[in-house]
Amino acid sequence: xxxxxxxxxxxxxxxxxxWTVLAVCAxxxxxxxxxxxxxxxxxxxxxxxxxxxxxxxxxxxxxxxLVLASLxxxxxxxxxxxxxxxxxxxxxxxFGVASLVCALAPSLGVLVAARAVQGVGASMLSPVALxxxxxxxxDPRERARAIGVWASVxxxxxxxxxxxxxxxxxxxxWRSVFWINAPxxxxxxxxxxxxxxxxxxxxxxxDLPGQVLLTAALCLSVGVLIEGPRIGWTSVPALAxxxxxxxxxxxxxxxxxxxxxxxxxxxxxxxxxxxxxxxGAVALFxxxxxxxxxxxxxxxxxxxxxxxxxxxxTLPMALGATVCAPWSGRLVGRLGPGRPLVLAGAFTAAxxxxxxxxxxxxxxxxxxxxxxxxxxxxxxxxxxxxxTAVGGLPASRAGVAGAITSTARxxxxxxxxxxxxGLVAGAGPAGLARATRPGWLLVTACGLFLxxxxxxxxxxxxxx
Numbered sequence: 005x006x007x008x009x010x011x012x013x014x015x016x017x018x019x020x021x022x023w024t025v026l027a028v029c030a031x032x033x034x035x036x037x038x039x040x041x042x043x044x045x046x047x048x049x050x051x052x053x054x055x056x057x058x059x060x061x062x063x064x065x066x067x068x069x070l071v072l073a074s075l076x077x078x079x080x081x082x083x084x085x086x087x088x089x090x091x092x093x094x095x096x097x098x099f100g101v102a103s104l105v106c107a108l109a110p111s112l113g114v115l116v117a118a119r120a121v122q123g124v125g126a127s128m129l130s131p132v133a134l135x136x137x138x139x140x141x142x143d144p145r146e147r148a149r150a151i152g153v154w155a156s157v158x159x160x161x162x163x164x165x166x167x168x169x170x171x172x173x174x175x176x177x178w179r180s181v182f183w184i185n186a187p188x189x190x191x192x193x194x195x196x197x198x199x200x201x202x203x204x205x206x207x208x209x210x211d212l213p214g215q216v217l218l219t220a221a222l223c224l225s226v227g228v229l230i231e232g233p234r235i236g237w238t239s240v241p242a243l244a245x246x247x248x249x250x251x252x253x254x255x256x257x258x259x260x261x262x263x264x265x266x267x268x269x270x271x272x273x274x275x276x277x278x279x280x281x282x283x284g285a286v287a288l289f290x291x292x293x294x295x296x297x298x299x300x301x302x303x304x305x306x307x308x309x310x311x312x313x314x315x316x317x318t319l320p321m322a323l324g325a326t327v328c329a330p331w332s333g334r335l336v337g338r339l340g341p342g343r344p345l346v347l348a349g350a351f352t353a354a355x356x357x358x359x360x361x362x363x364x365x366x367x368x369x370x371x372x373x374x375x376x377x378x379x380x381x382x383x384x385x386x387x388x389x390x391x392t393a394v395g396g397l398p399a400s401r402a403g404v405a406g407a408i409t410s411t412a413r414x415x416x417x418x419x420x421x422x423x424x425x426g427l428v429a430g431a432g433p434a435g436l437a438r439a440t441r442p443g444w445l446l447v448t449a450c451g452l453f454l455x456x457x458x459x460x461x462x463x464x465x466x467x468x
Contacts, residue, residue, distance in 0.1 A: 037161025071123030073414030095128025100189030170315015229422035280460035293420030324379025341388030352381030352451030
C-alpha cells in the first residue's frame with residue numbers, strides 16, 4: 005500500500021467534497037467486503053447447479069480471497085507510482101468485468117478463474133481507497149473519524165453479505181450475486197471520475213520476487229487445507245505442497261530481509277502490538293468465515309432451509325456488527341483499543357461456545373443468539389485491531405502497517421473457509437451437525453486469542 009500519507013501540497017478540498025470522496029470509497033469497499041462473503045450462502049445451490057462437492061466450492065470463495073490477500077500491498081505500490089485514482093478505476097472496471105464472467109460461468113473452472121480475476125480487481129480497491137481517503141483528509145482528527153467510518157463499512161459489508169446473498173439467491177438464483185455488481189460498479193466509476201482527485205505517493209520499486217513467493221506460500225498453504233481431506237494429509241501431493249509452502253515462506257522472509265524496498269516491512273513484526281494485531285486480524289476473520297460457511301451448510305444441507313432463510317438467520321450477526329462497529333470506534337478514541345478488544349474476545353468466544361454442542365435439532369433461538377454474539381464481537385474488534393496495528397507509527401510506515409493488516413484479514417478469511425470446508429467434507433446431512441463442532445471450538449479459541457491482542461495493545465513498542 006502507500007508509504008506516504010502526508011497531506012498534499014495543494015489546498016484541501018471542501019468538507020463536503022472530502023466526505024463525498026469518503027462515501028465513494030466506502031461504496032467501493034462495501035462491494036469488496038460483500039463479495040468476500042455474499043457467495044457463502046449460495047454455495048449449496050452453486051454446487052447443485054455445477055455438479056461439484058464441498059472441496060470444489062471452497063475454491064469459489066478462496067480463489068477470490070487468496071488473490072486479494074496476495075496482491076494488496078503490490079496494488080498499493082502501483083497506485084503510488086501510476087496514480088491512485090487511475091488504479092482505483094482500473095480495479096473497479098476489472099472487478100465489474102470479472103463479475104459478469106462469474107454470472108455467465110458454465111463450469112466450476114471458469115467460475116473459480118473469474119473469481120480470481122475479481123480478487124485482482126478488488127486488490128486495487130482496498131488499499132487504494134484508504135490512501136485516497138487519507139490524502140484528502142489533512143486534519144488528523146477528521147482523518148481518524150474517516151478511517152473509522154471506512155473500517156466500519158468494510159466490517160459491516162462482510163457481515164451483511166450472507167443476508168444480501170440469501171435474498172438474491174432465493175429470488176433470482178445464484179448467478180444474481182454476481183449480476184448485482186454491475187450497476188454498483190458503473191455508479192462507482194462515474195462517481196470516482198467526478199469527485200475523486202488524482203494523487204500519488206512516493207513511487208517504490210516493485211518487489212517481484214517477494215510477490216511471487218508470497219502468492220506461492222499462501223496458495224499452497226490454503227490449497228493443502230482445502231484438498232487435504234480429499235487426497236489424504238500424508239499423500240505424496242499433500243506432503244509435496246506442504247514442503248513447497250514452507251520453502252516459499254522461508255524464501256519470502258529471506259528475500260524481504262535483504263531488499264531495501266521490500267514488499268512487506270517485516271521489521272514491523274518486532275513490535276508486539278503490531279504482530280499481535282496482525283494475528284488477531286487473522287483470528288477474527290477466520291472465526292467469521294468459519295461461522296458463515298458452517299451456518300450455510302448446516303442450515304441448508306442438514307435442516308433443509310432455503311438460501312433466503314439461511315441468509316436471514318445471519319441478520320443478528322449483521323445487526324450486532326452494525327451497532328457495535330461505530331461504538332467501538334468511539335471507545336477506541338476515548339479509552340484506547342484494550343477494552344473494545346476484551347469485549348470483542350468475550351462476545352466472540354461466547355458465540356462459539358453456544359454451538360459447541362450443535363445437533364440436528366438445536367433450537368433456532370440458540371442459533372440466532374450465537375450469531376448475534378459473534379456479530380457483536382466482530383463489530384467491536386475491527387477498529388481496535390486497526391488502531392493497534394498503526395498506533396504509534398510515523399505516517400511513512402502507517403500505510404504499510406495498514407496494508408499488512410488488510411492482508412492478514414484476507415488470509416484469515418481464506419483459512420477459515422478452508423478449515424470449515426475440511427471439517428464437513430464428506431459428512432452427510434445426518435452427521436453434518438456433529439462434524440461442525442470442532443469449528444465452533446475454533447471460533448471460541450479465536451475469540452479468546454483477542455484477549456492476548458488486548459494485552460499486547462497496551463505494551464510499549466520499540467521505536468518505529
